[in-house]
Amino acid sequence: MKAKTPSKLEKMLAAGHMAVTSECGPPRGSDPEVIIKKADMIKDHVDAINITDNQTSVTRMCSLAACIRLKLMGLEPVLQMVTRDRNRIALQSDILGAASFDIFNILCLSGDHQSFGDCPTGQNVHDIDSMQLIQTVRHMRDEGKFLGGDDISRPPQMFVGAAANPFADPFEIRVPRLAKKISAGVEFIQTQCIYDIDKFELWIKMAGDRGLLDKVYILAGVTPFKSAGMARYMKNRVPGIEVPDEMVKRMADTPKEKQPEEGIKICIETIQRLKEVEGVHGFHVMAIEWEDKVPEIVEKSGLYPRPGSA
Amino acid sequence: MIVADKKPIEEIIEEIKEHEKILILGCNECVTVCEAGGKKEVGVLASALRMYFLNQGRNVTIDEVTLERQCDHEYLEEIRDRMDQYDAVVSIACGVGVQFMAEKYHDTPVYPGVNTCFLGVTEKRGLWTERCQACGQCILASTGGICPVSRCAKRLLNGPCGGSVRGSCEINKDIDCAWQLIIDRLKALDRLDDYEKICALKDWSFDRAGGPRKVVREDVQE
Numbered sequence: 151m152k153a154k155t156p157s158k159l160e161k162m163l164a165a166g167h168m169a170v171t172s173e174c175g176p177p178r179g180s181d182p183e184v185i186i187k188k189a190d191m192i193k194d195h196v197d198a199i200n201i202t203d204n205q206t207s208v209t210r211m212c213s214l215a216a217c218i219r220l221k222l223m224g225l226e227p228v229l230q231m232v233t234r235d236r237n238r239i240a241l242q243s244d245i246l247g248a249a250s251f252d253i254f255n256i257l258c259l260s261g262d263h264q265s266f267g268d269c270p271t272g273q274n275v276h277d278i279d280s281m282q283l284i285q286t287v288r289h290m291r292d293e294g295k296f297l298g299g300d301d302i303s304r305p306p307q308m309f310v311g312a313a314a315n316p317f318a319d320p321f322e323i324r325v326p327r328l329a330k331k332i333s334a335g336v337e338f339i340q341t342q343c344i345y346d347i348d349k350f351e352l353w354i355k356m357a358g359d360r361g362l363l364d365k366v367y368i369l370a371g372v373t374p375f376k377s378a379g380m381a382r383y384m385k386n387r388v389p390g391i392e393v394p395d396e397m398v399k400r401m402a403d404t405p406k407e408k409q410p411e412e413g414i415k416i417c418i419e420t421i422q423r424l425k426e427v428e429g430v431h432g433f434h435v436m437a438i439e440w441e442d443k444v445p446e447i448v449e450k451s452g453l454y455p456r457p458g459s460a
Numbered sequence: 461m462i463v464a465d466k467k468p469i470e471e472i473i474e475e476i477k478e479h480e481k482i483l484i485l486g487c488n489e490c491v492t493v494c495e496a497g498g499k500k501e502v503g504v505l506a507s508a509l510r511m512y513f514l515n516q517g518r519n520v521t522i523d524e525v526t527l528e529r530q531c532d533h534e535y536l537e538e539i540r541d542r543m544d545q546y547d548a549v550v551s552i553a554c555g556v557g558v559q560f561m562a563e564k565y566h567d568t569p570v571y572p573g574v575n576t577c578f579l580g581v582t583e584k585r586g587l588w589t590e591r592c593q594a595c596g597q598c599i600l601a602s603t604g605g606i607c608p609v610s611r612c613a614k615r616l617l618n619g620p621c622g623g624s625v626r627g628s629c630e631i632n633k634d635i636d637c638a639w640q641l642i643i644d645r646l647k648a649l650d651r652l653d654d655y656e657k658i659c660a661l662k663d664w665s666f667d668r669a670g671g672p673r674k675v676v677r678e679d680v681q682e
Binding site: 234261279286315319322 | 637
């Protein structure tokens, strides 16, 4: 696939390199240092940094402002944008705002339900959904037009991504759903955290059987466990995440003080196995409030140094 | 039907405590079926209020009437002769009835006695569930007869989201995932291929986004 935008992430993937992305959650306050510090920890080890958009519906500094902060640092942000909080006017407006700062990557999401967050009594918007947001960004970029049909002066040039969850129910539509996102115009996918590697491999094989792997770059999502408690929580409490019993056991059988190390080890083993899987074009390392571990994970997975870096 | 639920008695008392001649007005339609605002509930509420005022040592008149409907002029007119006897009405019809009463009897305060909840069905006695949000542009033809606007917590037109777990919605395991239901239904209809048709951006101007709505049918107007 040929790069269509100035996105470094897209160029990296188009050149056939394994890409590495990671993410930073913005702070629950206005201190820019939080983003700067997190970004500094990981910037030499990743090609692009996602900024989450009020993840788990907890109110935080906005994704766009934090992405601009990354741009000011000379880094490559991936603007995460959820359809929960903005109607089609606000979404298009924020896309243009991001484009004005030459933010070249966007991840189109529907967003967690607000009942999980700090404003459970709030309204949600969902004027459009993630599928339609993909279409919207592609329309703005490729046609140079607003949804209303008017021309956009200096249209956004964004590499368009979305999430995919190979594990959520119903499993039988997980590949059709990927196909649907591809026909909506998605160009890269960052998956939900992968622990059940067999199931992931089945999903990607089914995607391959349908000829989808030439049409989209798939970045496999990984999240290291900090503790056995976290492994159990991810297994039992987080909708749409599957953790095999033996992985929980492996964490639980490790002495408490060694558990963080074991979690990192599992994460590295996962990456190493997935590197060999056809259709995996890179990794999205989501070290939740554990950004300082990203360099170690990337290095030990054999993904360092990053191509093109000094 | 329009499904409503009773308001707590304390809230109703707070609304009407200054009044002395009160009409409790029920409706014989939807709210009767969902056991929130029919003749039986008028009786129960009236008794509870009489008891309350008696305990307060106050002489308050509480009368009971249940109309065939509160959303049509002709039925609301049936009480015109007696309306001067009351200084307040508690309507336990849906919000439509409360408002139509208030429009019609302009100088009488009308208080709501129920919370109007949704358009739904009786799954069984004591269990009513939502089916429709009256969005004004029905898409059920493309979703196997199951509505994601009213039944998906994120009203995703191209769902499901990643939070669908064993047929349940991520926000509550007692809520069915609408998209699981849609997929099961498309499968039963041998139409699963339709899942991959992208549902276009919805025109919400027929929903409340377009402002208060009207249906005008000149062909049936007199």
